[in-house]
Amino acid sequence: MSEKSANTEKKPAKSEAAAGRTKSAKAPAARPARTPVRIDVLKTYKLFVGGKFPRSESGRVYEVTDSQGNWLANAPQSSRKDARDAVVAARKAFSGWSGATAYNRGQILYRIAEMLEGRREQFTSEIAAAEGLSAAAASAQFDAAVDRWVWYAGWSDKVTQVAGGANPVAGPFFNLSTPEPTGVVAVLAPQESSFLGLASVLAPVIVTGNTAVLVPSEKAPLPALSLSEVLATSDLPGGVVNVLSGRTREVGATLAAHQDVNAMDLTGAASDAELAKELEVAAADNLKRVRRPDAAADGDWSGDPGISRLLAFLETKTVWHPIGV
């Protein structure tokens, strides 16, 4: 039985081969007309940690799709060790970045906006794919994000005047309060607004001298991963911003429990009240400063941001100085 079937299978194979031969005999005449097919060069999206672009320590990636569910790219899926490395990098960068002059920080942020402009096309198409927007709407989002970034850049040397000042005291003292950066801030970026929302939460954290570990939108991390390429070429010291794409729950939990993270912005957990609560409980352990998610905020980021995000990650230092006679 098996022999028979083997025989019957052989026959068509032979005749196919024969057909192939006759085709190939004709082929030489047709060959010059064929145009070569160019193979796509697909981009490998990577994490951004300490100014470098590593793959996830775990080796994991996950599929990122557009709003229709079509595959766009594989994004690295960060593990807790990536989070640990990112916090170490952010801590290392903190003294330099917070010690830089406000003027210098503002300049660097402005430089980032300049570099973003040069990549308008790339960001517009990534935003359009991620959020299912028309090209015009995506372009408007991009414009708004760059404008917001520049707006925050301008605050670098002005926030002190607003958040600090000279206090009247009953005694022969100058009493001065100045805002100082909190330290390493873990930022869960909004889940819906992949770029405008991202810029709106990241810029206010770093402009005052904090360093950030950023967890971008879980389903649309590509604009954030591309932003890290801009950050790497804008004189921003390595480690000031670290980008960890992956599962918000997984990375967020490690960051919330991490003893060396000083503050946490839970904006990205706005739609998941249970997660937000868990993270807040874990963050309470070392008295992290936590910015609780504002459920209404995720989605529309076009309004006037105000300066609450700047003030959320500042500590007030007050000094008493005797007045000389």
Add this chain to the structure above:
Amino acid sequence: MSAGSSASALADVTSSDSALRRYLHGLPGVDTVGLEARAATLGTRSIKTTAKAYAIDLAISMIDLTTLEGSDTPGKVRSLCAKGSNPDPSDRTTPQVAAICVYSDMAATAKQALSAGGGAGIKVASVATAFPSGRAALSVKLADTREAVAAGADEIDMVIDRGAFLSGRYGKVFEEIQAVKEACKRPSGSGGEPAHLKVIFENGELSTYDNIRRASWLAMLAGADFIKTSTGKVAVNATLPNTLLMLEAVRDFRAATGTQIGVKPAGGIRNAKDALRYLVVVNETVGSDWLSPDWFRFGASSLLNDLLMQRQKLSTGRYSGPDYVTVD
């Protein structure tokens, strides 16, 4: 077995300068590629969970907590002693370090601080013999050693004369180690054990692996209790390959003579991961006989903080940070 049998097994090789030279140059050459590949392979072992917890505690108990700066003050030495006696005040189960390593003029301060502060079991190690360069007259080196021993040092870390070693005067180096060993003895009548002698080669200045192997044998033949990689004051300090090489030497020395010698890598070991790699190399090269503070030490200062942070991570499940350990 005792020192007597070691003398009988290798007595003739130290009988004269030329015999010593013949012996040291007759040692097999080091396979550089093989040595580095072996060290790299052992460095990839993954140590997790309970094994990691054990290794971290073992590593802490093996540390010679060191401060060797021109700016050392009695206050700094005292705070280092307090840290060594009680590395993590938030967790009393943390083991104490093995020793506090200081310059000889600080040995008395360290001894006093340790006995007053609950660290009586911690040894005081003092560097001597014109550390770190070793460029002084023998009489000065011996006086330095005697002072340290008299001040209460339990261990002496001496440096060899690299100039003499590199120019081939092995006999001079040999005699110097023997003389320092002699100076480690307590005055008769005081009844104390002689101070343990650690011999520092400064591997970074010996340039070749062959030289490190020769220096190891030379020091062991001369009566070193420990052989130590480096001072921590030059560009290249302890590395995994040169520590592996020295471990092979102590293994072969014990096989030949029955005398067990300790090994101390020093300098450049800054985090827990590195320390665990060294412990793997120890276990795989000389076995568990050496996995004790009596036979293996880390010369380090910042390593302790990283080990403590890793220990806190294991016990709490949360990553710790530099805010939770002392700044020193």
